[in-house]
Amino acid sequence: MSKALIKQTSRSLNPQWKARQGETLSLSKSIIEGNAKLAQIEMGLTINETFSKPHLRSVFIGDHSSVGFSVVNVLVTRFIDSFAFTTKLNADQIDSLTVDTLENFAYESLEDVILFFKMCRSGKFGVAKKSIDSNLIFGEWYPKYLDKKAELREQKYNTQKNERNSIPTTMDDVKKSYAKIEKKNFVKRVENYIDKITAYMDRQMLEDTILDWSKNPGRKPYLDILKRKRKTIKQ
Template sequence: MSKELTKQTNKSLNPQWKARQVETLSLSKNIIEGNAKLAQIEMGLTINETFSKPILRSVFVGDYSSVGFSVVKVLVNRFIDSFAFTTKLNDDQIDSLTVDTLESFAYESLQDIILFFKMCRSGKFGVAKKSIDSNLIFGEWYPKYLEKKAELREQDYNAQKNELNSTPITMDDVKKYHAKVEKKNFVKRVENYIDKITEYMDRQLLEDTILDWSKDPNRKPYLDLLKRKRKTIK
């Protein structure tokens, strides 16, 4: 498994990242149904925004693989139709180009495809003189897009590194950090203590203990941790 896919897999466990996956699936279904305003999406889309989007391999998996093929096919048809060539691709050629697009953008996002097709259409990577095919799109134009994306990613990384290096760390910052870590460790010890004392409690004993803690100034700050046991002790 590549580092990029491993990073994306780890991110997929994050609720916020899961929400972005759902957002991509929703956008895909709107595109398939013709409800997405692709022109408006294109106008406001930048390469920098694609960095925070989930890759195709992490979205269009399992039951959603057919959604991936369908949405990319819609984008491919739209892209091909934007050129004024008299000879158009047949259905088999469109399907082949769709598969090529899915494979090439497996580690990129749906927004990457939308933006890439827009940039190709507007001649950012070169001019199509006779016709459009996979050799031109993925042999010449696609590497240029990835190169541009890599340059912007490097610029973002350097900017973040410079900002971090330019921010001085004071002794007060160090003290706050250690205090935060110590508090987190203490809360963990309290949680372990609660797990131990409630292991064999029934619901009535738990409620009695909650009442006792509510009257104890030293234990009251951690009362919410004890109350969480109501979810498991019935």
């Protein structure tokens, strides 16, 4: 199983991730019904926020696939209508652009779609001189959006990495780490020692040794390790 598939499966079983998928579905239905205040959503939305949102492909599956098409269709229509061109796209062209959007944003979020259309509309990736079509949107503007998102993702990763590396390590932390390692190594040596002394023991000899260790303060802490031999020494 690939790392990507393992990560996707892990997320799908995560209650928090399922809750985020539910939030996307809820937002989608509000947009379709015309109850979402998209202008306010756009104003407060940033690319950094999209990193924690579920992908369209993970949300709009099965019974929810029609919801995906409908919400993107609404967003596409709104986006196209925001331009003052005399010639508008017809219904079939809007549907085609909706399909193109769903395919290109399959591994991006609904918030990505909203933010991308806002940035295109405001000329962040270039100016539409004549008309708007799929070639312009996904051939020229979309790659620029992905580049910007990749750059911010790298910055976020480096920031988190630097924060982890900047956590101070005190001498007490070092001592505790060494103490844990030393204890683990000592327990391993005790286990090896017990393996040697019990190699030729019968059950009665083992029980006598267990009784002897129970009376010895120095050996008593490791009595449980010795008792485990009851599982292998039956006679």
